[in-house]
Amino acid sequence: MKVLLVEDDAALARALAEALAEAGLLIETTTTGREADYLVRTERYDAIILDLGLPDGDGTRWLSQWREDAIDLPVLVLTARERWSDKAAGFSAGADDYVVKPFETAEVLFRLRALVRRSHGHAHPVIRVGELTLDTHSGSVSLAGRPITLTAQESRLLSYLMHASPRIVSRAELVEHVYNRDHEPDSNVIDVQISRLRRKFGRARIETLRGQGYRLVDLEAAI
Template identity: 75%
Template sequence: MKCLLVEDDQALARELSQALRDGDWLVEHAATGQEADFLVRTEAYDTLILDVGLPDGDGTRWLSAWREDGIDLPVLILTARERWADKAAGFTAGADDYVTKPFEPAEVLFRLRALVRRSHGHAHPVLKVGELSLDTHTQHVTLAGRPVGLTAQEARLLGYLMHAAPRVVSRTELSEHVYDRDHEPDSNVIDVQVSRLRRKLGSWRIATLRGQGYRLLAEEPASE
């Protein structure tokens, strides 16, 4: 999953970025609302962490503009403001959740995972597609109750397919959400990693729809 962190405090941004990366997130950072505005309009993210006190305007003002323009990715607001009126302003602007400073990075991770799950229609922290399970808190994958060893990149790719299932996911969407913006792969790289997942999970679990993309299956298709 890919997160945009909008925070002008460089020390806090480094700390939180590292915590997110340790939690297997891809993170991009913007220090101003204007920089964030450009990124959310030109790049794809699964969620956004937004500081309220930005140097070029209140974060809620930027958020209101994004919501008015139909940008609907989940947003978690960070702020040192504890008054209910300030929290209400954030929710009114379109925030999905709210954390006040100081906070534990682990709490932010838990809240982000919940936001992404709910945005895909999942309430439970353990995603299941047939006998395949993914614990979104620990990132542990099991197949029929047995652990599956995956590389970090394989786990991110599978996690995105599981969040999206049973929807078809295009190569472009995978490229935008599973890989770093500065190291986006070509389709051959994605095909290779999908092939590796098929060897570990069963070839039928990830179906290729020509010209459309990939779909994670819960059951093996009946043979003709």
């Protein structure tokens, strides 16, 4: 999961970014609405965490513009404003959820994962593709009830494929959603990690479609 954090409080942004990264998320940060506006129009993210009190304009102004321009990424608003009128303004601008400062990092993480999961059409916190399961709360993965150990990068790659299944995911889309824009992988890195996942789950579970990309397959449904 690749998330853009828009927060001008440096200490808060650093602490939140570190905590979310430890939970397995890929976090990119910015402090202004203008830079956030540039990034959401040029990069691919799974969600945005947006502070309303930005130095170059209220976050609702930027959010309203994104929605008008059909940028439909899930947006979780962070703010110190507790009045219902302020929350209503955020929702009216296009926010999907709202967390009031001070907050527990765990709450932000749970809400963020739920927003991304639902944006892919998954209501239940456990995503299943055949006998392969992903608990989006804990990040744990199992095959036929047997826990599987993954590296952080393998986990991000598999998580994106599971959220997207049964859709075909292109190599470019994987790069945009699984890797930091400042550390894009060499051309063969994805192939290597796909091969490692296949060794752990079985080659047939990840289908390669020449010229199109990869797709996670429900083998049990095909039986």
